[in-house]
Amino acid sequence: MTTFREHQLEQAIAGLPRVTLGVLPTPLEPLPRLSQALGGPPIYIKRDDLTGLGFGGNKTRMLELSLAHALEQGANTIVFGAAVQSNYCRQLAAACAKLGLELHLVLRPEREIDKQEIQGNQLLQRLFGAHVTILRDRDRPQQQEALAAKVAELQAAGKRVYWPRRPDTIDLDAIAYAQTALEIVRQCRELSIAPASLYAAANDTTQAGLVLGLAFLESPLRVRGFNPLHHAPDTLPNLVRMANQAAQRLDLDIELTAAHFDNTDAFVGERYGIPTPAGIEALQLMARTEGILLDPVYTSKALSALVAHIRKGVLPPDEPVLFLHTGGAPALFGYAQEVLA
């Protein structure tokens, strides 16, 4: 059964240029041993760690749209910057390898070890052939300047450069998650489950797209976003802006407001990129009950929120709850000491 609104959303997304990179749809399945270990409600997981390309993760879906846009613009070179252990950069590097695009990454170390050790995502970025520059410290404004300088340098050398996730194209990444919302709604229907909450590690595009998709589909499923960063003044306005920009690109008659969004930084701990004891406990629990690997920076902190909520008894015991696995396990190797602590 496909409802009219599902068809409308599907058709709108299908109208965008796309390159196929991932293996979709990803499974949605129960986690009976984790539920039992927590004495909690039935927990289901959406396996976006299994999107396939370069060890998978949420960004693979996004790159299908953004790199199609880059190719449409005639780009032959991609420039991007994030943290040394960035999952986005690892998936981007795999995608660029597959599409024959030259990739330059300007990465900021979050910890001292990021400057010394080539492990995890950084190892894979290099293996996929990316040109990697590691900055001296984690200053984000300086990273933006270094990125702008890299773009100018490559353009002066005659390259046709594309810088993804800029304000005018970031909604493409959100649209990828409006499509995930569609998958989730359909899979829940097939499994005859009606979860009320979806727990996810989310800073921007993932939640913007999910919330847009679910709201457009008139689903009662509420996204509970657990931010890997401490909130900035523009965190919430950004989520709203990205969702509405995506709605506009898709020509959907809907307007999101701040009231549609539930996003907290309560489980970040010290700061972005530094694991928390509760996150490590959650990560070990998932590994040891279900054989599923989370990551130390994003998904482990989101699961620690679900664990905390179950232990506090705030979730109804019979109501299924959904956890979105957004990937990131390759970072485990860059955090080996923290993960087994």
Ligand SMILES: Cc1ncc(COP(=O)(O)O)c(C=O)c1O
């Ligand atoms: C594993 C993982 N989960 C969640 C996120 C958050 O995604 P978004 O930036 O779309 O909120 C990221 C972002 O890099 C990630 O790598």
